[in-house]
Amino acid sequence: MIEQEPRPSLARPRRAPSPAEAPAGAIPLAPAPPAIQPAHSPATTRRAWITRGLAVILGGELFLTLLQRLGLEPAAWLRTFSVIFLSIFIEAAPFLLLGALVAGLIDAFIRPEQITRWVPRHPVLAVGVGTVAGFIFPVCECGVVPVVRQLYAKGLPRAVGITFLLAAPVMNPIVLVSTITAFGFGPLLVGRYLITASVAMTAGLLVSWSAGRAARRRGMAPAAPPAESPPAPVAAPPAPRPALRTRLDTALGVATDELFEMGRYLVVGCALAAALQTLVKQDLLLALGQGPIVSVLVMQGLAFILSVCSTVDAFLALTFVGTFSTGAVLTFLTCGPMVDLKSTLMFLGAFDRKTVAWLVAVPVVLTGAIGITLNLIHAF
Amino acid sequence: MDEPWEWTGLARAGLLLALGTYFGSSYLSGNLNNYINPEYNWLVLLSAGLFGLLGLAQAARFVRGHAPEHSHAPAQAAWGRLAVLAVPLALGIFVPGQTLGASAAAGPSGKPPTAEPPGRTVVDWGRAFHYHGYPNSFYEGQAVDLIGVVVREGGLPAGQFAFARLVMRHCAADTYAVGLLVVAPGTDSIADGSWARVTGTLHVDLQPRDPVLEIRARDVDATIGPPEFPYIYPQNFVSFPGS
Numbered sequence: 001m002i003e004q005e006p007r008p009s010l011a012r013p014r015r016a017p018s019p020a021e022a023p024a025g026a027i028p029l030a031p032a033p034p035a036i037q038p039a040h041s042p043a044t045t046r047r048a049w050i051t052r053g054l055a056v057i058l059g060g061e062l063f064l065t066l067l068q069r070l071g072l073e074p075a076a077w078l079r080t081f082s083v084i085f086l087s088i089f090i091e092a093a094p095f096l097l098l099g100a101l102v103a104g105l106i107d108a109f110i111r112p113e114q115i116t117r118w119v120p121r122h123p124v125l126a127v128g129v130g131t132v133a134g135f136i137f138p139v140c141e142c143g144v145v146p147v148v149r150q151l152y153a154k155g156l157p158r159a160v161g162i163t164f165l166l167a168a169p170v171m172n173p174i175v176l177v178s179t180i181t182a183f184g185f186g187p188l189l190v191g192r193y194l195i196t197a198s199v200a201m202t203a204g205l206l207v208s209w210s211a212g213r214a215a216r217r218r219g220m221a222p223a224a225p226p227a228e229s230p231p232a233p234v235a236a237p238p239a240p241r242p243a244l245r246t247r248l249d250t251a252l253g254v255a256t257d258e259l260f261e262m263g264r265y266l267v268v269g270c271a272l273a274a275a276l277q278t279l280v281k282q283d284l285l286l287a288l289g290q291g292p293i294v295s296v297l298v299m300q301g302l303a304f305i306l307s308v309c310s311t312v313d314a315f316l317a318l319t320f321v322g323t324f325s326t327g328a329v330l331t332f333l334t335c336g337p338m339v340d341l342k343s344t345l346m347f348l349g350a351f352d353r354k355t356v357a358w359l360v361a362v363p364v365v366l367t368g369a370i371g372i373t374l375n376l377i378h379a380f
Numbered sequence: 381m382d383e384p385w386e387w388t389g390l391a392r393a394g395l396l397l398a399l400g401t402y403f404g405s406s407y408l409s410g411n412l413n414n415y416i417n418p419e420y421n422w423l424v425l426l427s428a429g430l431f432g433l434l435g436l437a438q439a440a441r442f443v444r445g446h447a448p449e450h451s452h453a454p455a456q457a458a459w460g461r462l463a464v465l466a467v468p469l470a471l472g473i474f475v476p477g478q479t480l481g482a483s484a485a486a487g488p489s490g491k492p493p494t495a496e497p498p499g500r501t502v503v504d505w506g507r508a509f510h511y512h513g514y515p516n517s518f519y520e521g522q523a524v525d526l527i528g529v530v531v532r533e534g535g536l537p538a539g540q541f542a543f544a545r546l547v548m549r550h551c552a553a554d555t556y557a558v559g560l561l562v563v564a565p566g567t568d569s570i571a572d573g574s575w576a577r578v579t580g581t582l583h584v585d586l587q588p589r590d591p592v593l594e595i596r597a598r599d600v601d602a603t604i605g606p607p608e609f610p611y612i613y614p615q616n617f618v619s620f621p622g623s
Contacts, residue, residue, distance in 0.1 A: 078475060079475060079476070079478050080478075080480060082471045082475040082477075083414060083415065083477060083478060083479075083480055083552045084480075084552050084553050085468070085471060086415050086468060086471060086472055086477075086552075087414075087415040087416055087551035087552035087553050088551060088553050089468045090403075090406075090412070090415050090416055090423075090424060090427070090551070091416055091420070091423070091550065091551045091553075093403075093427045094423045094424070094426045094427040094430070097426075097427055097430040097431065097434075098426075098430070100434075101430065249437070249441075252433070252434060252437035252438075253437070253438075253441060255434060256392065256396070256434045256437065256438050259396075259434065260392065260461045260462070260465060261461070263461075263464070263465045264460075264461050264464040264465060267464050267465060267467055267468060268464065270468075271467070273553070274553070277553060306553060306554065307553075308550070308551075308553060308554055309550070
C-alpha cells in the first residue's frame with residue numbers, strides 16, 4: 001500500500017531545511033549558499049586564484065592536445081562549437097525566460113494555502129493532478145524547472161512536483177501539436193503519451209512512497225485525515241496582500257533570480273551538448289544502433305547528448321523512423337524530453353542529489369525497459 | 381555603493397539589457413539564419429523583449445536601492461553566475477557566425493548573397509531519389525541549376541566531388557546533409573567547403589552496387605557568395621508529382 005504523503009509546512013522558508021529539521025515529505029531543494037561569507041585572508045584568496053589559474057591553463061593544454069589527436073583545427077572547431085552552442089541556447093532561452101517569469105508570478109500571486117487546497121491528499125490522485133497539469137501547461141524541459149522550484153517553495157507536495165516535472169515537457173499542448181504534425185494520430189503519438197504518463201506517475205508514486213517510509217522511520221507518519229476533513233487549517237489569518245504594482249515588481253525580481261540561478265546550468269548544458277556533438281561523431285552512435293536492445297540504448301544516449309527542445313524533437317525523431325525500431329524511436333521521444341544533458345544540470349541546481357538520482361534513473365530505466373520490450377514483442 | 385550586491389545588481393541589469401540587444405539585433409540583421417530555422421525567429425524576438433523587460437526592472441530596482449533577492453549569496457558566486465551567463469553573449473559577439481560545413485561565412489564575406497536558383501534544390505533531388513522510388517528514366521537528362529557546398533571526400537576519383545546542402549529542422553544542432561555526386565573534370569582545385577553553383581544534367585549511374593544519382597556538370601562556378609539562407613528548411617521542400 002502506498003503511504004499517504006504528509007503535507008509540507010505551509011510557511012516554508014526560501015532556504016532548504018536541513019535533513020534534521022525537514023518535515024516528512026518536505027522538498028529537498030539544493031542547499032542554499034551560506035548566509036555569511038567566510039572570511040579569507042588575502043594570502044588564501046591569492047593562492048586560490050593561482051590554483052584556479054593553473055587548473056585552467058592545464059585544462060586548456062589538455063583540450064588542445066585532444067583536438068590535435070582528433071585532427072581538429074582549434075579555430076575551426078571553436079567556430080563550429082559556437083554555432084551549435086548558440087543555436088541550442090537561442091532555441092532554449094525563450095522557454096527558460098517564460099518559465100522564470102511564470103515562477104515569478106507564482107511567487108507573487110499564489111499563496112501556499114491555495115496550493116494545499118488544489119492538490120488532493122491521496123497520493124494517486126495527487127500524482128494524477130501532476131500529470132493533468134503537465135498536459136495543460138505549455139512548458140518544455142527548460143521552463144519547467146524554475147516553475148516547479150517556485151511551486152515547491154509554495155508548499156507543493158514533492159510527488160506532484162516530480163510528476164509534473166517529468167510529464168509537462170512531453171505532454172504539453174505544443175508538443176501534442178508538433179507530434180501530430182510529425183507522425184499524425186497513430187501509435188507513436190499514443191505511445192508517447194501513454195509511456196510518459198506511466199513513467200511520470202510511477203516516479204511520483206515512488207517518491208511519495210519513499211517520503212512516507214522516511215517519515216514512518218522517524219515516527220512522524222501522520223494519521224490519515226477523516227474523509228470529510230476540511231482542507232488543512234491555516235495557522236493565522238492571511239496578511240493583507242500588497243498592491244498589484246508591488247507584486248509585479250516582486251514577480252520580475254524573482255524571475256530575474258530564477259533566470260540567473262537556472263541559466264548557468266542551461267549554459268553549461270548547452271556547452272557540453274555542443275562539445276559532444278563536435279567531438280563525437282553521430283555516425284559512430286548510429287552505426288551502433290542495431291538490435292532490439294542496443295538501438296534503444298543508443299537512442300537514449302543520442303537524446304541525452306543532443307538536448308533538443310521537446311517542442312520540436314518529434315521532427316528530429318521522424319528522420320530515425322525506418323532506420324531505427326519503433327521501440328527505439330519511442331524511447332527517444334519519451335526519455336529525451338524528461339532527461340537530457342541540459343535539464344539534468346538544471347535539476348542539479350534545483351534539487352538535492354538524491355532527488356536528481358530519482359529524476360534521472362526512473363525515466364531512463366522505465367523508458368528503456370518499455371522500448372526494449374516493444375522491440376522484443378515486435379521481433380517475435 | 382559599498383555593498384557587493386549593489387554592483388552585481390547593476391551588472392545583472394547591464395547583462396540582461398545586453399542580451400536583449402544581442403537577440404534583437406540578431407533578429408534584425410539576419411544573423412539568425414546561421415543558427416535557427418527562420419520559422420522560429422519570433423521566439424528570438426520574444427527573448428529580446430523578455431530580457432529587456434527583466435533588465436529594465438533590474439535597473440529600476442538598482443536605482444531605488446533594492447537588493448537582489450539573493451543578496452545573501454557570496455559576492456563571488458554572484459559574479460560567477462554573471463560570468464557564466466555572459467558566455468553566450470561573448471561567443472555571439474566575438475566568434476563570427478558560420479554555416480556548418482562551409483568554409484565561407486554566411487554573413488558578410490565581401491561577396492553579395494547569391495540568389496537561390498528557382499526550382500528544385502540539391503535536397504529536393506536527393507530526397508526524391510532516396511525516398512520516392514521514381515524510375516531512373518524520371519531523372520535521366522533533367523537540367524539542374526543548383527547551389528551547394530563542395531565536399532571533398534576521400535575515395536572519390538579526380539574530376540568528382542560531393543555537392544551538399546544541410547537541412548535544418550529547428551536549429552544548427554539538428555542539421556543533416558543531403559548531397560549528390562558531381563562529375564566535373566578539371567575542377568579539382570576547388571577547395572573543400574567552398575560554395576559553388578553547378579549547372580548540368582542528371583544521370584543515374586548503375587555501375588556501383590547501389591544506383592547513384594549524379595550531376596554531369598556543364599559549368600561549376602566557385603566564385604559565388606553564400607546564399608541568403610545557407611540551410612534548406614523542411615517547410616521549403618519542393619514536392620514532386622505523386623509525393
